[in-house]
Amino acid sequence: MIRLHDYVLSASCYKVRLMAALLGVRLDLEAVDFHPGRAHKSLAFRQLNPAGTLPVMVVDDLVLTESTAMLVYLARLAGPEWLGPGTPQASAQVQQWLAFSGRLAASLGLARLHDMLLYTGDIEALRRDGHLALRELESALTECRFAGHDWLVGTAPTIADIACFPNVALSQDGGVTLDPYPAIRLWSRRVRSLDRFVEMPGIHRLHELRPAPAEA
Amino acid sequence: MTTRWIATGLSHDLPNGAVMAGQWQATELAVWRSATGKLAAWKDRCPHRGMRLSHGFVRGETLSCIYHGWVYGTDGGCKHIPAHPALTPPAAICAEGFACVEANGVLWLAPVGMAEDPPRLVDLRPVRTLSLTCDLATILGVEPALGGSDIIRGSVRIGGQDEEICLLVQPRPNGITFHALCSARADVVQVSRWLEALRRSAEEKVAA
Structure with a gap:
C-alpha cells in the first residue's frame, strides 16, 4: 500500500x-x-x-x-516508459527538468502561496523569477516543436512533463499570466488530454474531450 | 487609434478545436478555431456573466463559456443555454465579433468592416511568438538593421549568414509581443535563439 x-x-x-x-x-x-x-x-x-x-x-x-x-x-x-528513453542524454535531460520543477515551485509556487494562503515574500520578485522560468520552458517547447516533438524529453510524455505541469498550470493563481506563452499553452492542453488525466481545484480537464451532457 | 489589421498570433499556435486570448489594441478578444478549422474572434466577454470566453472550450463548431456553458456558434449567436434546454435563445444574445483572417501563417485581427486585406508577407515563414517587457524604440536601438513601426523588417547576421527577419508588432499593456517570421531557407532554431538574444540585450539596456 x-x-x-x-x-x-x-x-x-x-x-x-x-x-x-x-x-x-x-x-x-x-x-x-x-x-x-x-x-x-x-x-x-x-x-x-x-x-x-x-x-x-x-x-x-x-x-x-x-x-x-x-x-x-x-x-x-x-x-x-515514463522515465524516458533511457539514453545517457535523455536520462540527464529528465533529471534537468525534475530540478527545474523545483525552480518553478520556488517562484510560481511561492507566488501562488503568497496570493492564496497568505505566505510572506517579495511577490514582485517571485513573479519576475516565475516569468524567467516560463520563458525557459517556452523556448524549450518551441525547439521541441521545430524538432517535431510534443514533450520535454523524447517523443512521449515522461515524469519531466508531469513534474513541471502543476505549478505552470496554476501560475495564474499567483498573478502570473500564461498569455505570452503559446507553446506552454499547447503543451498544457496535451498534458490535459492524456488518458486518465485527473483534475485539481484550479486545473480543469478539457471538457471537449467528452460528449456534451445529455439533456434531461 | 487608427483602424488597421494587427497580428495576434501564428497559425500553428491555434490548432483546430482550440481557443486563445488575443488582443486588438486595448480590446481583449477570444480567438478560436472550430473542429473543421473555421476561425472566429469576439470580445473576450460572455454576454451572460462577463466571463472570459478565451477560458471556454470548443466542441465541434461551437464555443462554450466555461462558467455556465452557454454555447455560441461561429457567427457569435448564442445557440444553447444548458439551464434552459427547451429555450431557443433570442438573436439579441450575441458575442461581439471582430474580423479575423489568416494569411501566410499569421492570424490578423481588425474591427468588422475593414476594406483592405491584411499585409501580404511573401517568401517568409512563421517562427515563433515572443513577448518583451521593453518598448519598440529600445529594440530598434539594439539592432539598427531593423526598421519599421507595425511591421519591423531587416536583414541581420544569424549563424554566419544574412537572413531576412520580419517582426509583426502587437502592443501589450507592459511591453510588446512579436510574431516573428524569417526567410524560408533560414534555420528556425538559429532564428529563435537570435530572437532571445535580442530580447535579452534590449531588456538589459532598459534595466541598466
Whole structure:
C-alpha cells in the first residue's frame, strides 16, 4: 500500500496524484490540514518529515519527502516508459527538468502561496523569477516543436512533463499570466488530454474531450 | 487609434478545436478555431456573466463559456443555454465579433468592416511568438538593421549568414509581443535563439 500525506490545494501533492492516476496506481490519501491548521509543522508530523513539507509518501519502510523522487518511484513501479528513453542524454535531460520543477515551485509556487494562503515574500520578485522560468520552458517547447516533438524529453510524455505541469498550470493563481506563452499553452492542453488525466481545484480537464451532457 | 489589421498570433499556435486570448489594441478578444478549422474572434466577454470566453472550450463548431456553458456558434449567436434546454435563445444574445483572417501563417485581427486585406508577407515563414517587457524604440536601438513601426523588417547576421527577419508588432499593456517570421531557407532554431538574444540585450539596456 502506498500512503500519501496530501493536501488538495498543493501543486506538489497534485503532481504525485496526477502521476499515480496516469499510471493507474492507487494511493491511500491521508489529508493533512496544511491551511489554516499548519498540521505539517506539528511535532508529530515532523517526526515523519523533519522538514515539515508536503507531500510525504510512505511505502513500508520507505519514506519519501521529495515529490520528484515519488514520480521516479511510481514510474519505476508501474510504467518505466515514463522515465524516458533511457539514453545517457535523455536520462540527464529528465533529471534537468525534475530540478527545474523545483525552480518553478520556488517562484510560481511561492507566488501562488503568497496570493492564496497568505505566505510572506517579495511577490514582485517571485513573479519576475516565475516569468524567467516560463520563458525557459517556452523556448524549450518551441525547439521541441521545430524538432517535431510534443514533450520535454523524447517523443512521449515522461515524469519531466508531469513534474513541471502543476505549478505552470496554476501560475495564474499567483498573478502570473500564461498569455505570452503559446507553446506552454499547447503543451498544457496535451498534458490535459492524456488518458486518465485527473483534475485539481484550479486545473480543469478539457471538457471537449467528452460528449456534451445529455439533456434531461 | 487608427483602424488597421494587427497580428495576434501564428497559425500553428491555434490548432483546430482550440481557443486563445488575443488582443486588438486595448480590446481583449477570444480567438478560436472550430473542429473543421473555421476561425472566429469576439470580445473576450460572455454576454451572460462577463466571463472570459478565451477560458471556454470548443466542441465541434461551437464555443462554450466555461462558467455556465452557454454555447455560441461561429457567427457569435448564442445557440444553447444548458439551464434552459427547451429555450431557443433570442438573436439579441450575441458575442461581439471582430474580423479575423489568416494569411501566410499569421492570424490578423481588425474591427468588422475593414476594406483592405491584411499585409501580404511573401517568401517568409512563421517562427515563433515572443513577448518583451521593453518598448519598440529600445529594440530598434539594439539592432539598427531593423526598421519599421507595425511591421519591423531587416536583414541581420544569424549563424554566419544574412537572413531576412520580419517582426509583426502587437502592443501589450507592459511591453510588446512579436510574431516573428524569417526567410524560408533560414534555420528556425538559429532564428529563435537570435530572437532571445535580442530580447535579452534590449531588456538589459532598459534595466541598466
